[in-house]
Amino acid sequence: MYRLVVLAFALLLSRPVFAADCAVLSETGYPLLAAGAHVTPVCHGGFAALHDDDLLIPRWIAYRLTTLHTLGCVRLSEEFHPEDALPPGRRAEPSDYRRSGFDRGHQAPAEDFAWDLQATYDSFSMVNAVPQLPGLNREGWERLEQTVRAWAWTRGALIVFVGPVLTPQPPTIGDNRVAVPIAFFKVVYDPSAGQAIAFLMPQRYIGKGDLGRWVTSVAEIQARTGITFPLPGAVDIAAKTALWPADIAGWRHARRQVCTALKQLARP
Numbered sequence: 001m002y003r004l005v006v007l008a009f010a011l012l013l014s015r016p017v018f019a020a021d022c023a024v025l026s027e028t029g030y031p032l033l034a035a036g037a038h039v040t041p042v043c044h045g046g047f048a049a050l051h052d053d054d055l056l057i058p059r060w061i062a063y064r065l066t067t068l069h070t071l072g073c074v075r076l077s078e079e080f081h082p083e084d085a086l087p088p089g090r091r092a093e094p095s096d097y098r099r100s101g102f103d104r105g106h107q108a109p110a111e112d113f114a115w116d117l118q119a120t121y122d123s124f125s126m127v128n129a130v131p132q133l134p135g136l137n138r139e140g141w142e143r144l145e146q147t148v149r150a151w152a153w154t155r156g157a158l159i160v161f162v163g164p165v166l167t168p169q170p171p172t173i174g175d176n177r178v179a180v181p182i183a184f185f186k187v188v189y190d191p192s193a194g195q196a197i198a199f200l201m202p203q204r205y206i207g208k209g210d211l212g213r214w215v216t217s218v219a220e221i222q223a224r225t226g227i228t229f230p231l232p233g234a235v236d237i238a239a240k241t242a243l244w245p246a247d248i249a250g251w252r253h254a255r256r257q258v259c260t261a262l263k264q265l266a267r268p
Helices: 002-013 023-028 117-122 134-155 218-225 248-266
Strands: 039-043 048-052 057-065 103-106 129-132 158-165 183-190 195-202
Touching: 023 048, 023 057, 023 158, 057 129, 057 134, 103 134, 129 134, 134 158, 134 183, 134 195, 134 248, 158 218, 183 218, 195 218
Parallel strands: none
Antiparallel strands: 039 048, 048 057, 057 158, 103 129, 158 183, 183 195
8 A cells, every 4th residue: 555655646746737728638648757857748739748848858749630630731831939838948949950960850740730720830839849860750750640640530539649769868959958869759549449559760760661660569668768658458558569551642632632622612
């Protein structure tokens, strides 16, 4: 009993307080980060983030992706902007990435929020960015993002958790010393099927090939990040799930049809 009380108390200490109206977390559940980090919770309409106030990157991003969300047509020629919920000097700035060799890598991709103008704008907050090599961000990581959208298009609403994997003393970029991850994770949970699949990609060039080699277990990601994901007990977090089938071409065609029809309706 004593050990259970101590564990519960430790979990409470590791759980920053989000605004009561952070609706995203009521949909996704609340990932728990092991105590020890100085963090600030940030809530947007489309996603929630846990910002590391020392490393100046998110430790995790959580959001819900529905079938209709994958068919969004909003496009912004938007550059990343500072996160208003974080004070200057305690947040990353777009200029930190200048001449660094790293992209401002979306953790929750902008295309997952193309169903709403404000949600798309929010996705370009620096709280949603992590230093990511172009050969990963624009290649294998992008293919994973497209695959998740194709899954949501066919399987229905998915819960997505995404974020960085860090060394104890990570290298940094920029005047604000933004931490550079060693790898990136993505955990996707399908509530209707009661299934979860997890990916771990190292910080290096990865082409748009087979994603199966990057599938890992949820338990492995939890061990590497100190994050406990809010998955039902029936999900075997130790299992390495077979890659789910994905119809990326079908999803692209469906979205193209929707966006073409919306453009025609918008014509005077």
